[in-house]
Amino acid sequence: MRSTRPAVPQISRILVDGEPLPVRSASTADDGFRHLFIPSTGEYPVYDEAAYQFMLNDRVRSQTYERAVAAAAPGQTVLDIGTGQDAVWAIHSARAGARKVYAVERIPEAAEKARRTVAEAGFADVIEVVEGESMSLELPEPIDVSISEIIGTIGGSEGAAAVLDDVRRRLLRPGGLAVPHHSVTTIAAVDLWRVVDVAKIGFEAQLLHYVENIFGAVGKPFDVRVCLNSLREAAAVSEWGEVEYLDYQGVDNERGSDHRTLTVTREGAVHGLALGLRLTVTPQLQVIDSIAQYTSWLPVFAPLFSEGVPVRPGDRIELDFSWQPSSDGIHPDYRITGEIRRSAGAPVAFRWDSPHHDAPFRAGDFYRYLFPESF
Ligand SMILES: C[S@@+](CC[C@H](N)C(=O)[O-])C[C@H]1O[C@@H](n2cnc3c(N)ncnc32)[C@H](O)[C@@H]1O
Structure with missing residues (x-):
């Protein structure tokens, strides 16, 4: 039987402005991109035949x-x-x-x-x-x-x-x-090690050209949003909340903020947040849920703590989710700030900034690991 587990990612290269850039990647031809990261591509003009x-x-x-x-x-x-x-x-x-x-x-x-x-x-x-x-x-x-x-x-x-x-x-x-008709973004705290192997963090090699093309379109490397197909119920250690309600029958949706409290439901360690989509195409049709269903919208991973913050059922995650147009006036910049409030341990603050293109590069442990400084 062929293993669906990826090989340990190696440092490979992509080209940015003709210069080689180190990036960690491995190939898993047959696992539906469940164990390796892929860039969130739809918000850049990098659509191709595939x-x-x-x-x-x-x-x-x-x-x-x-x-x-x-x-x-x-x-x-x-x-x-x-x-x-x-x-x-x-x-x-x-x-x-x-x-x-x-x-x-x-x-x-x-x-x-x-x-x-x-x-x-x-x-x-x-x-x-x-x-x-x-x-x-x-x-x-x-x-x-x-x-x-x-x-x-x-x-x-x-x-x-x-x-x-x-x-x-x-x-x-x-x-x-x-x-x-409208869309909603869903959010939960995730324990990454419930679904991926700590030693195997990397991009899916088959899709690395999208990282290259996104950096080419933006004109520089940056901490591109990443998706992971296994970030579903099995990865979550909290309940799911809903943020970013966008009503396409109305106007003035371009900026907004939501405060949510997510209760921790399982013992584990919080490494970050998973973000999904609930799309109501028309009110008469069943809602598409990118976490409950396998669709072309893959769950997004917002990295917060490389070591993980231990949590127990009943702990609370207070968060503020906000969006506003980036400098292109179309694609939003996202920010999530918050605090994990624990029964056993001090509160821990967090922040995830994810600008569309005006973004830093290698700003945290996760991205420094994905994009090492040298080969
Ligand atoms: C997710 S694809 C969908 C393609 C096709 N409609 C489908 O559903 O299979 C989005 C397409 O919309 C294009 N697009 C996005 N925003 C646009 C805009 N404001 N004006 C024109 N094209 C746009 C993208 O280039 C891309 O081809």
């Missing part, structure tokens, strides 16, 4: 959106925001009987492919593919329905709040419909 395919293969996501589009599009003028290379929701809208579909995509190669795909599907008369950023899109008529899947591993991390706010203010007719 990334689009990974999303299309997500049956939970695809089936939910297919149903939502079939209900919302007939007879309507639709805007598909971030149509991707396959123009998937634009074509579904046209098939469902949309009167007109505008499909906007900011990545030029993806927009070009989308245009070809639309023509091949025989919908060039109904679907107009526009290359560019929705924030600078002008349309000849108000739209009835906006359809988008620009929801991040942290709900708002791909800029859905700012982008859909702009669409509602400028492009959607009054009373028009936004799909998805």
